[in-house]
Amino acid sequence: MFYQPGITAHGLPHDPFKSCVVPRPIGWISTRSVQGVDNLAPYSQFTNVSFDPAMVMFSSNQTTDGRRKDTVTNAEQTGVFIWNMATWGLREQVNVSAEELPPWEDEFIRTGLLKSPGVIVAASRVAASPVQFECEYMQTVRLPGNGPMGTVDVVFGRVVGVHIADSALTEGGKVDVLKLRPLARMGYFEYTSVESSFEMVIPGSSKLLAGLEGSALKNSGSVADGAMLP
Numbered sequence: 001m002f003y004q005p006g007i008t009a010h011g012l013p014h015d016p017f018k019s020c021v022v023p024r025p026i027g028w029i030s031t032r033s034v035q036g037v038d039n040l041a042p043y044s045q046f047t048n049v050s051f052d053p054a055m056v057m058f059s060s061n062q063t064t065d066g067r068r069k070d071t072v073t074n075a076e077q078t079g080v081f082i083w084n085m086a087t088w089g090l091r092e093q094v095n096v097s098a099e100e101l102p103p104w105e106d107e108f109i110r111t112g113l114l115k116s117p118g119v120i121v122a123a124s125r126v127a128a129s130p131v132q133f134e135c136e137y138m139q140t141v142r143l144p145g146n147g148p149m150g151t152v153d154v155v156f157g158r159v160v161g162v163h164i165a166d167s168a169l170t171e172g173g174k175v176d177v178l179k180l181r182p183l184a185r186m187g188y189f190e191y192t193s194v195e196s197s198f199e200m201v202i203p204g205s206s207k208l209l210a211g212l213e214g215s216a217l218k219n220s221g222s223v224a225d226g227a228m229l230p
């Protein structure tokens with residue numbers, strides 16, 4: 001089959017587009033409004049954009065009535081946000097945190113999730129989440145789209161603090177992804193979680209491997225104290 005989005009019909013009972021870009025890690029983003037209300041919402045249009053320095057992005061559509069979402073407003077107005085890893089064990093809370101609530105309603109209270117304070121940024125972390133990135137807001141790229149929801153605010157942030165629970169690490173010091181089972185979005189109303197992994201190494205260039213591995217130390221030497229070369 002072939003179709004041109006927005007021009008020709010796909011002819012299927014459900015729009016296949018989102019189901020073609022899978023799985024998408026979930027940016028479970030916590031922010032605080034300038035009024036001091038904590039906010040939490042999942043954004044599956046999320047990824048890291050670089051590793052040295054560490055940067056992430058999430059992409060927000062508009063609300064069902066065409067307004068900017070609270071997460072974007074808060075990040076832009078306060079200059080910070082936090083990414084929390086969404087896991088299989090937290091899936092119900094992830095789902096509840098997606099409700100379209102007014103900005104004065106605290107979604108931590110709504111979901112029953114406990115808060116941990118940010119160490120560097122003024123926002124709350126999901127205490128039960130095994131990994132969190134504290135981020136400084138960098139910029140928003142606004143792309144026009146079809147109303148009411150299609151317009152998109154792509155928000156970029158620099159990661160200035162990384163929290164990893166000790167229990168989330170293997171004895172060898174790697175993030176134990178298979179134990180954490182990070183949650184990911186697929187298309188329609190479908191999700192998956194990471195339940196298997198395998199390794200592959202690019203043949204040839206060892207320099208390229210620093211990027212594949214995501215090692216800031218091997219790339220530029222710009223790391224914190226205590227970093228060890230294997």
Ligand SMILES: Cc1cc2nc3c(=O)[nH]c(=O)nc-3n(C[C@H](O)[C@H](O)[C@H](O)COP(=O)(O)O)c2cc1C
Nearest residue numbers: 041042043044045059060061069070071098099100
């Ligand atoms: C798993 C999941 C992923 C989502 N991903 C996105 C996304 O990438 N972009 C978006 O605009 N909304 C996404 N949503 C919907 C938002 O979470 C929802 O609009 C939420 O109410 C926004 O809250 P806020 O206004 O507090 O930021 C997602 C919802 C779920 C359940």
